[in-house]
Amino acid sequence: MLYETITVTVLPGTQTKVLADLHPLLLSLNDGGTFLGCWVSEIGxxxxxxxxxxxxxxxxxxxxxxxxxxxxxxxxxAIGVRDVSYQSWRGLPFLPCVQPGEYGKVYEIRTYHVRPGHLSDVAEGFRKTLPGRTPLSPLLTAMYSLDGPARFAHIWPYGSLDERARIRREAVAAGIWPPRGSAGFLTEDMRSQVVVPVAFSPLR
Structure with a gap:
């Protein structure tokens, strides 16, 4: 499955107005794409x-x-949008396609820049390690970039920030996460963003 992320950066105090304008647009697009999710940033x-x-x-x-x-x-x-950026991604072939539904109250989007030529190594590390990690909490999806710098992104829903912190501690303590050896394939540019679904998001 192919995915597109659109990041709309807004001026302070204009988010509610921009979302009100985006809502009907996202529901009305008829261009071969499926609208899956819309979140606002909370941390990051x-x-x-x-x-x-x-x-x-x-x-x-x-x-x-x-x-x-x-x-x-x-x-x-004029109504607060400062910038709009687009990124294209391909989901890892061994993962199911993202389906709308209720998964969590907060989502974490982790994006890693990958050393040239090592996207397949990072993906293979995920394939081997996910069976031990997902019983603790589900993975929404993982994907690699098709444009711009080589990047690998994975999205995790959680019931709360406290749950996220607890599960990550348990995974590290048990030695089941992160994938072993994956750090050697990544650059130092690793980012985490915690986002919250808006009321009209199909992913909740």
């Missing part, structure tokens, strides 16, 4: 709205991206 880079969409065909993803870039459908600076 702030004043951001993160949108997740899924595509089956690369041509559909590219066409939808081009249409949005040309149409200017997204809210503009």
């Amino acid at each position: 880079p702030l004043n951001q709205i993160i949108i997740l969409r899924a595509f089956v065909l690369m041509d559909d993803l590219a066409g939808a991206r081009q249409a949005l870039l040309e149409s200017g459908l997204f809210p503009d600076r």
Whole structure:
């Protein structure tokens, strides 16, 4: 499955207005994509709205991206949007496609920059290690970038921030996470962002 993340960075105090404008747009798009999730940032880079969409065909993803870039459908600076960035991803082939549903009250998006030529090594480490990690808490998806620098992203839902901290401590203490040897394939650019689903997000 192919995924697109759209990051809308807004000016302070304008998030509610921008979300009100984005809501009908995201529900009305008919471009081959499936609207999966919309979150607002709580920890990490702030004043951001993160949108997740899924595509089956690369041509559909590219066409939808081009249409949005040309149409200017997204809210503009006049109501608070400072920047809109797009990223394309491919989900790991051994993972199920993301399905809408209620998974958690907070989500963590972890993004790692990968040393050139090592995306497959990082993916293989996940494949081997996930069976021991997911009984503690489910993984929404993991994916690698198709544009820009080589990156690997994984998204984890949790019931609360306290639950996230507890589960991560347990996983590290038990030696089941992170994947062994994976650090050698990554650069020092590793980012974590905690986001909260908005009311109209299909992923909750």
